[in-house]
Amino acid sequence: MPVIVGYVPTRVGEAALERGIHEASLRGERLIVVNASAGDAVAGDPALAAATALARVRTQLENAGVDNEIRQPQRSHSPAEELLSIAAADAASLIVIGLRRRSPVGKMLFGSTAQEILLNADCPVVAVKPDRARRGGR
Numbered sequence: 001m002p003v004i005v006g007y008v009p010t011r012v013g014e015a016a017l018e019r020g021i022h023e024a025s026l027r028g029e030r031l032i033v034v035n036a037s038a039g040d041a042v043a044g045d046p047a048l049a050a051a052t053a054l055a056r057v058r059t060q061l062e063n064a065g066v067d068n069e070i071r072q073p074q075r076s077h078s079p080a081e082e083l084l085s086i087a088a089a090d091a092a093s094l095i096v097i098g099l100r101r102r103s104p105v106g107k108m109l110f111g112s113t114a115q116e117i118l119l120n121a122d123c124p125v126v127a128v129k130p131d132r133a134r135r136g137g138r
Contacts, residue, residue, distance in 0.1 A: 001093040002030040002069075006083050006117070007057065009035075009049040012098035015130040017057065020096040021064045023126065029093060030067040033057060036082035047079065048072070080116035088122060095125045 005020030007013045017033065024031035037048040049057070054070060061068040073082050087095050097117055118125050 001091050002032045003027065003094045003096065004032050004034060004083060004087045004090070004092045005096040006079060006098070006113075007033045007035045007049065008047045008098070009053040010046075010098075010100075011130040012100045014098075015128045016096050016098035017060070019126060019128045021061065021066055023094055023096060024066045024068075025064065027093060030069065031061065032086060032090060032092075033061070033068065033070045034079075034083055034086055035070070035072045036077070036079040038078055078113065078116070080113045080120075083117055084120055092123050094123055095121050097125065097127050099127045099129050 003020055003024040005016050007017050020031055020033070023029075035047075035049045035054070037045045049072070054072070057070060058068075061070075071086065073086075075082070077085065083095060083097070086092070095117060097114055099114055114127060118127070
């Protein structure tokens with residue numbers, strides 16, 4: 001049973017990746033890193049990691065010594081649908097997602113991707129934020 005992490009090339013995504021590595025190491029499980037774009041994957045989408053970012057993630061995973069796989073789905077599902085689908089298909093033990101700081105109105109709405117994952121996942125979900133020192137941007 002793998003740990004699934006939703007990754008975006010931001011501080012929030014890095015926090016999720018670090019926690020995912022930690023959880024996979026603790027559990028002795030494979031880590032599946034999912035980098036999904038909203039809608040059809042389009043060049044220039046800030047959620048879609050470039051080849052250089054994915055190469056850095058691969059190096060980080062290898063250095064951590066966790067069995068891993070990186071998936072960058074090229075379908076037109078939402079990131080939440082992709083994560084939930086992969087988690088169900090691979091019988092995930094855990095999903096790790098990152099949360100970013102929100103305005104008071106944003107807090108009320110919470111964020112559709114995170115909310116959809118938290119409400120619909122069949123396994124536990126860990127939501128993390130970047131360390132305070134790292135915050136200040138996406």
